[in-house]
Amino acid sequence: MNASPAERPLPVVDADSARFWAALRDRKLTVQRCGTCGRHVFYPRALCPNCHAELVDWVECSGRGTVYSYTVARRPAGPAFAADAPYVVALVDLDEGVRMLTNVVSTPLENVRIGARVVVRFTDVAEGITLPLFELAPDPLPTDSSAREGTA
Amino acid sequence: MRTAVIAGVADHPLRDGKLAPDGSVLAAQARVAAAALADAGIEWSDVDGLLSTGMWGVPGVGQLPTVTLSEYLGLQPRFTDSTNIGGSSFESHLASAVRAIERGDCDVALITYGSTQRSDRSRNLGGRAPVLTMQHETPYGLPTPVGGYALAAMRHMHEYGTTSEQLAEIAVATRAWAALNPAATRRELITVDDVLASPMISDPLHLLDSCLVTDGAGAVVVTSEEHARASGVTPVHVRGYGESQSHWTIAAMPDLTVPPSAASGRRALEMAGITVDDIDVVELYDSFTITVLLTLEALGFCGPGEGGDFVSGQRTAPGREFPMNTNGGGLSYAHPGMYGIFLLVEAVRQLRGECGPRQVAGARTALVNGTGGTLSSASTCVLSVA
Numbered sequence: 001m002n003a004s005p006a007e008r009p010l011p012v013v014d015a016d017s018a019r020f021w022a023a024l025r026d027r028k029l030t031v032q033r034c035g036t037c038g039r040h041v042f043y044p045r046a047l048c049p050n051c052h053a054e055l056v057d058w059v060e061c062s063g064r065g066t067v068y069s070y071t072v073a074r075r076p077a078g079p080a081f082a083a084d085a086p087y088v089v090a091l092v093d094l095d096e097g098v099r100m101l102t103n104v105v106s107t108p109l110e111n112v113r114i115g116a117r118v119v120v121r122f123t124d125v126a127e128g129i130t131l132p133l134f135e136l137a138p139d140p141l142p143t144d145s146s147a148r149e150g151t152a
Numbered sequence: 153m154r155t156a157v158i159a160g161v162a163d164h165p166l167r168d169g170k171l172a173p174d175g176s177v178l179a180a181q182a183r184v185a186a187a188a189l190a191d192a193g194i195e196w197s198d199v200d201g202l203l204s205t206g207m208w209g210v211p212g213v214g215q216l217p218t219v220t221l222s223e224y225l226g227l228q229p230r231f232t233d234s235t236n237i238g239g240s241s242f243e244s245h246l247a248s249a250v251r252a253i254e255r256g257d258c259d260v261a262l263i264t265y266g267s268t269q270r271s272d273r274s275r276n277l278g279g280r281a282p283v284l285t286m287q288h289e290t291p292y293g294l295p296t297p298v299g300g301y302a303l304a305a306m307r308h309m310h311e312y313g314t315t316s317e318q319l320a321e322i323a324v325a326t327r328a329w330a331a332l333n334p335a336a337t338r339r340e341l342i343t344v345d346d347v348l349a350s351p352m353i354s355d356p357l358h359l360l361d362s363c364l365v366t367d368g369a370g371a372v373v374v375t376s377e378e379h380a381r382a383s384g385v386t387p388v389h390v391r392g393y394g395e396s397q398s399h400w401t402i403a404a405m406p407d408l409t410v411p412p413s414a415a416s417g418r419r420a421l422e423m424a425g426i427t428v429d430d431i432d433v434v435e436l437y438d439s440f441t442i443t444v445l446l447t448l449e450a451l452g453f454c455g456p457g458e459g460g461d462f463v464s465g466q467r468t469a470p471g472r473e474f475p476m477n478t479n480g481g482g483l484s485y486a487h488p489g490m491y492g493i494f495l496l497v498e499a500v501r502q503l504r505g506e507c508g509p510r511q512v513a514g515a516r517t518a519l520v521n522g523t524g525g526t527l528s529s530a531s532t533c534v535l536s537v538a
């Protein structure tokens with residue numbers, strides 16, 4: 001992704017998300033984990049959306065996941081992304097069980113598939129802002145998740 | 153408890169997708185309100201409820217749309233509702249108006265929507281800093297709204313083998329309905345090949361899988377059955393309604409192939425005490441072809457994954473087995489940002505037998521399903537004539 005840092009819409013960091021974005025600056029992808037029901041939670045928030053317990057614990061993710069779905073944006077989402085088009089926007093299921101919207105950076109784009117294994121690629125887009133983009137895993141390993149996804 | 157009915161509807165004339173005559177978004181709503189009241193045979197002075205929402209004037213004056221609009225229209229309503237759950241808002245407004253009239257909170261409720269997005273060239277809502285939950289999606293450049301629907305379409309194709317040709321069938325059939333509607337914006341017939349040859353916007357959705365970008369305004373008048381009959385109009389009954397929402401950010405949609413119309417439709421049909429087999433005509437929000445296909449499955453007109461087969465062979469075209477989106481839909485009639493009110497307008501006209509060459513013979517019961525956000529909210533209504 002080559003969008004100019006000055007143009008790209010940057011996350012407006014708040015009290016819920018400060019720790020998430022700070023960890024990304026240190027090349028760590030972290031999510032909350034509910035101490036009551038055990039579920040991992042993304043995006044960061046005050047209460048577990050499953051059991052409504054207060055969320056206090058954070059865990060570092062493996063950075064590995066599986067493409068749940070994707071699209072190729074032929075028309076960019078505004079001028080900030082025009083230089084990048086076409087580009088892949090994907091929903092990635094992390095191995096920890098949470099789903100994120102992200103970009104899968106791939107050449108060629110056609111290599112991106114539902115069920116493909118991906119790994120995080122920390123990408124600095126502005127001063128203090130690192131996005132957790134993904135790329136195709138160099139050596140896809142079968143997992144429970146990819147086995148289920150890989151049937152079509 | 154008294155019974156609430158729809159007594160009048162109206163939509164604003166368009167030329168090339170723009171208001172004709174032109175006017176502000178408030179003027180457009182004033183005109184359609186007057187036309188819907190005339191259709192209902194009801195006076196302005198009887199209006200004591202106002203339900204409206206929109207994207208006009210946001211941020212600023214439009215954040216209180218019913219307050220702004222009441223002043224403009226010279227109304228002092230005792231019941232208002234400016235619920236905004238996206239394009240499905242107006243089906244929810246109808247349910248809200250029905251409850252208010254049944255309870256006696258108001259006697260005549262006016263529901264309006266207007267947009268001048270095409271004249272304003274203001275469709276793009278981008279440019280706002282991604283705050284709160286959007287900070288986790290906007291930075292990745294998903295084109296809105298098409299991108300979220302494209303993700304759903306891609307997943308449906310993966311799970312069920314649905315094809316672009318099957319999605320195109322919906323656009324082709326909907327255009328055939330538009331060809332029968334003089335008020336529709338795009339009326340020239342198209343083929344499946346035309347859809348597939350149109351530019352790819354966000355894989356797998358093409359330009360012709362996508363709704364139009366137009367101006368538009370619509371209005372619906374709801375009152376008691378007694379009042380409607382005294383005015384001499386054919387009352388359209390609201391037999392059932394249901395609402396549901398499942399997510400805002402697309403990453404939080406539990407299953408990209410199952411929109412919340414699964415729950416809203418079940419509630420509406422249960423309340424009406426009927427099944428999908430009892431429906432004569434359906435008006436489904438068609439922001440994109442995939443929206444329709446997912447909604448058909450979610451409402452139970454066919455099973456999960458069967459939507460592609462269901463719409464194949466032009467089954468939803470005029471004169472065929474399954475009359476759907478009979479005004480030409482958001483794909484070909486008009487799509488002014490939030491489309492849901494036009495589903496109600498068309499369903500009422502079909503039930504009153506006013507649709508001329510596109511009239512569905514013997515239409516007594518209609519199902520209307522609005523969809524808002526990115527498959528985020530759904531609101532379903534079952535309407536009938538006695």
Ligand SMILES: [Zn+2]
Nearest residue numbers: 034037048051
């Ligand atoms: Zn929990």
